Amino acid sequence: MSIELLDVHKAFGDKEILKGFSLTVEDGETLSVIGYSGSGKSVMLKHIIGLMQADRGSVHVDGKDVGALGGSGLTELRRNVGYVFQFAALFDSMTIGENVAMGLHRIPDMDEEEIEARVRECLSLVDLHDVCDRYPAEMSGGMKKRAGLARAIATGPKYLLYDEPTTGLDPVTVKVIDRLNIRLKEELGVTGIVITHDMDSAYRISDRIAMLYEGKMRVVGTVEEIRNSEDPLVRAFVEGRPELMEGVS
Amino acid sequence: MTPRRELLVGSVILASGVVGVVGTLWLQGRGIGRTETEVHVLVSDVGQLAQGNAVKFRGVSIGRVGPIEVEPAGDAVRIHLHLVGEFLPAPDAGVVLAPESLFGDWQAEIVIRSRFPNFAFYEVPPNRRIQGGVHVLGGFTLPDLSRLTAVADEVAQNLAVLTDRFDKAFSDETAASLAQAIDNMEELTATLKTVVEEESSQISGTAERIRIATEEIASTLTAARSSIDRLDAMLASGRVDSILDNTVAITANFRGVSGDVTLAVDRLESTLTSADSTMARLSRIAARVEAGEGSIGRLLVDTTLALRAGDLLEQMSSLLDDIRANPRKYVRLSIF
Amino acid sequence: MTHPALEPIQSVGRAVLALVRAVGQGGYLAAGAVRALRNTDIWAPHILTQMYQIGVASLPIALFVAMFTGIVLALQASYTLTGGVPAYFVGTLVGKTMILELGPVLTGLALAGRVGGSIAAELGTMRVTEQIDALETLAYDPLAYLVVPRVAAGLLMFPVVVALAIAFGVVAGWVTSMGLLDMGSAQFVKGLKIFFDPFDVTFAMIKSVSFGLIVTGVGSFFGFHTVGGAEGVGRATTRAVVVSTMLILVLDAFWAAVLL
Numbered sequence A: 001m002s003i004e005l006l007d008v009h010k011a012f013g014d015k016e017i018l019k020g021f022s023l024t025v026e027d028g029e030t031l032s033v034i035g036y037s038g039s040g041k042s043v044m045l046k047h048i049i050g051l052m053q054a055d056r057g058s059v060h061v062d063g064k065d066v067g068a069l070g071g072s073g074l075t076e077l078r079r080n081v082g083y084v085f086q087f088a089a090l091f092d093s094m095t096i097g098e099n100v101a102m103g104l105h106r107i108p109d110m111d112e113e114e115i116e117a118r119v120r121e122c123l124s125l126v127d128l129h130d131v132c133d134r135y136p137a138e139m140s141g142g143m144k145k146r147a148g149l150a151r152a153i154a155t156g157p158k159y160l161l162y163d164e165p166t167t168g169l170d171p172v173t174v175k176v177i178d179r180l181n182i183r184l185k186e187e188l189g190v191t192g193i194v195i196t197h198d199m200d201s202a203y204r205i206s207d208r209i210a211m212l213y214e215g216k217m218r219v220v221g222t223v224e225e226i227r228n229s230e231d232p233l234v235r236a237f238v239e240g241r242p243e244l245m246e247g248v249s
Numbered sequence B: 001m002t003p004r005r006e007l008l009v010g011s012v013i014l015a016s017g018v019v020g021v022v023g024t025l026w027l028q029g030r031g032i033g034r035t036e037t038e039v040h041v042l043v044s045d046v047g048q049l050a051q052g053n054a055v056k057f058r059g060v061s062i063g064r065v066g067p068i069e070v071e072p073a074g075d076a077v078r079i080h081l082h083l084v085g086e087f088l089p090a091p092d093a094g095v096v097l098a099p100e101s102l103f104g105d106w107q108a109e110i111v112i113r114s115r116f117p118n119f120a121f122y123e124v125p126p127n128r129r130i131q132g133g134v135h136v137l138g139g140f141t142l143p144d145l146s147r148l149t150a151v152a153d154e155v156a157q158n159l160a161v162l163t164d165r166f167d168k169a170f171s172d173e174t175a176a177s178l179a180q181a182i183d184n185m186e187e188l189t190a191t192l193k194t195v196v197e198e199e200s201s202q203i204s205g206t207a208e209r210i211r212i213a214t215e216e217i218a219s220t221l222t223a224a225r226s227s228i229d230r231l232d233a234m235l236a237s238g239r240v241d242s243i244l245d246n247t248v249a250i251t252a253n254f255r256g257v258s259g260d261v262t263l264a265v266d267r268l269e270s271t272l273t274s275a276d277s278t279m280a281r282l283s284r285i286a287a288r289v290e291a292g293e294g295s296i297g298r299l300l301v302d303t304t305l306a307l308r309a310g311d312l313l314e315q316m317s318s319l320l321d322d323i324r325a326n327p328r329k330y331v332r333l334s335i336f
Numbered sequence C: 001m002t003h004p005a006l007e008p009i010q011s012v013g014r015a016v017l018a019l020v021r022a023v024g025q026g027g028y029l030a031a032g033a034v035r036a037l038r039n040t041d042i043w044a045p046h047i048l049t050q051m052y053q054i055g056v057a058s059l060p061i062a063l064f065v066a067m068f069t070g071i072v073l074a075l076q077a078s079y080t081l082t083g084g085v086p087a088y089f090v091g092t093l094v095g096k097t098m099i100l101e102l103g104p105v106l107t108g109l110a111l112a113g114r115v116g117g118s119i120a121a122e123l124g125t126m127r128v129t130e131q132i133d134a135l136e137t138l139a140y141d142p143l144a145y146l147v148v149p150r151v152a153a154g155l156l157m158f159p160v161v162v163a164l165a166i167a168f169g170v171v172a173g174w175v176t177s178m179g180l181l182d183m184g185s186a187q188f189v190k191g192l193k194i195f196f197d198p199f200d201v202t203f204a205m206i207k208s209v210s211f212g213l214i215v216t217g218v219g220s221f222f223g224f225h226t227v228g229g230a231e232g233v234g235r236a237t238t239r240a241v242v243v244s245t246m247l248i249l250v251l252d253a254f255w256a257a258v259l260l
Helices: A041-048 A071-080 A096-105 A112-125 A141-153 A171-188 A199-205 A223-227 A232-239 B002-028 B145-169 B172-202 B207-237 B241-261 B266-290 B296-301 B303-307 B310-325 C004-036 C040-054 C056-080 C089-128 C131-137 C142-180 C185-194 C198-224 C229-259
Strands: A003-012 A015-025 A030-034 A056-061 A081-084 A159-163 A191-195 A208-213 A216-222 B036-043 B054-057 B060-070 B077-084 B093-099 B106-112 B134-141
Touching: A003 A041, A015 A030, A015 A041, A015 A056, A015 A216, A030 A041, A030 A171, A030 A199, A041 A056, A041 A159, A041 A191, A071 A081, A081 A141, A081 C131, A096 A112, A096 A141, A112 A141, A141 A159, A141 A171, A171 A191, A171 A199, A191 A199, A199 A223, A208 A223, A208 A232, A216 A223, A216 A232, A223 A232, B002 C040, B002 C056, B002 C142, B002 C185, B002 C198, B036 B060, B036 B093, B054 B077, B077 B093, C004 C142, C004 C198, C040 C056, C040 C089, C040 C142, C056 C089, C056 C142, C089 C131, C089 C142, C089 C185, C089 C198, C089 C229, C131 C142, C142 C185, C142 C198, C198 C229
Parallel strands: A030 A191, A030 A208, A081 A159, A159 A191, B036 B134, B054 B106, B093 B134
Antiparallel strands: A003 A015, A003 A056, A208 A216, B036 B077, B054 B060, B060 B077, B093 B106
């Protein structure tokens, strides 16, 4: 099965963010979405997990229309989709351990011991040890981000949505997260959508790369295709050369 | 942490529950676990009585007024009284509903009805005096200030009319005829006195003459009394000084006469007793007139005078009596 | 753009639309919260914490306010009621005013700041740091997880806090009357009892339940709809306190008109 966005429109007040965005993500692949800040990447991601509803168009996950899902359908969907927030979004009234365990409490027939074991497992996957009883406020940004990742993978989702997982992290942590990403895909067959500005990271982890520009899909292709793209907009972005954009519409 | 919070939350909730329930019961005047007697009162109108007001017996607070409801037939109101402890009402018990103080709080007082003959207690039919073991008493509600002022207004107006009439009736001519009547009486009593003195040794022989004289005295007294009654009411006009001087003088004579004659003649005695009281009244009036009193305001103060001012004045006097006895009952000031 | 002369009319229209939208959003939130009642497994475990936060932790401020209100009421009553008014009226005034009006309303206002403000700030922070979104992605209904326990705790604990505040305030007035006003205890109690109507207590409890709903509901509403970072959180908190304060007073008048 797969994730499929078809002609998605979304506006906030007068401001149109998505203007007919379409994208298909195949099972088992990792797709990176690049684009300028404010181009609607996070908004697109939130449609997939049902945090936002499309004004027009449709979003299908595993063949089910996300916009039409009710309470139990959404619960089911969210068990299968993990979301890694840009700033981790850890619950600051809870310890890291409780944060990671949150999703697990929603799974029936899981006792406290199993939950605790799973929490430790997920935290060690992201290289966090002995942090179970610490509060988010006592941790660095990179640690929080990893804890957020641990929370997202705890329920064993089929899909993982990453909202800038490596932004603002030191190069070593970036590598750790990239490696984890690849491991999740290869060992568990997790499908990933990664929003990123870090082209090196995107090249390392992606099967395909899509570029979102002014609310629409500008281009989607394999890493090679993007690297060799003739589109000045794409080249301006991936090479970090704004002068290439001049005169492009 | 959690058990401590559970404890705290639980104890705060329990504390407020206890405070709420006990406080309400206490403020309502109910006790917990005390024996309570319920007595019902039927009355045509409850005035300002409300649930929670005090129930008194001989001035002691013995309970609280409970629910008040109109009887199904709509002809009376049933008041539940919750009394502390055992209470058995006397056979002649009634309930007077009246203000407890100047400030609008009413009370229900359990009384012996014969003590208040003027109060029209609700008559509970004998077959309903005990219903389901609960005694049902008849009640009487004292009029509150608004009614009282309405009555007083009416009284004042009628008094004005009355005094106006007296003004017209008591011309110089009537005054003269009153003086004449009194003169006659003086003459008569003087004669009678002489006779009595002369014939004291053979008093039985003169019985017939005394009888005749007595009749004459009686009729003169009747005339005098009706004049006095009019005089009584006319006091306000203050035109009776001369007449009263006369009457004061003959009062003294009459007293002397009665002192001699009552020993011998029964009929005379009773006549003179009546004369005595008439004269007592006269002398009181005289004293008052001498003191320069006589306005309607003074009239209102003196119940004795007011009582004699006819039906209307009688009605007022019973009110005034009660006002004088319980002045605070009649003034209702509601702040809340 | 419109003609400058039409600007006032336009602003009226804008204000009305904003109000309608706010009412709509509020209704939507309320309906969602009612629907979320089904998810007992989500909200029930948090009721206790919220009852503690909203009820027990608010007691000190509520009792503090009530104590000084009781003292001031007693002093002012004795100052005002001179001449022919008997001294026991101090008791009546303190009792009636505490039970009917000042107990519920001042507690409501104090808690609008303490409880409503903190709910708005907490939920607002969770909103702008995407914690509410995170809850949703973890298959928690945020209304069930965040709003239901707070509103339920408000409904349950406001009457509790108000009842204790009233009792505390009356006792403070009582002690003041005896200590500072040379009144006998019996006099104060007589005044307290003489006009007491059990309905007054019912009235106070109805009011405090509704204030609990307003304070927690409005706090949740503004917190839930926070936009724009730390500044947005500040704005939401201020609005929550201002709006719940106003609604408490409006509701106070409403209940007085409807029930008295």
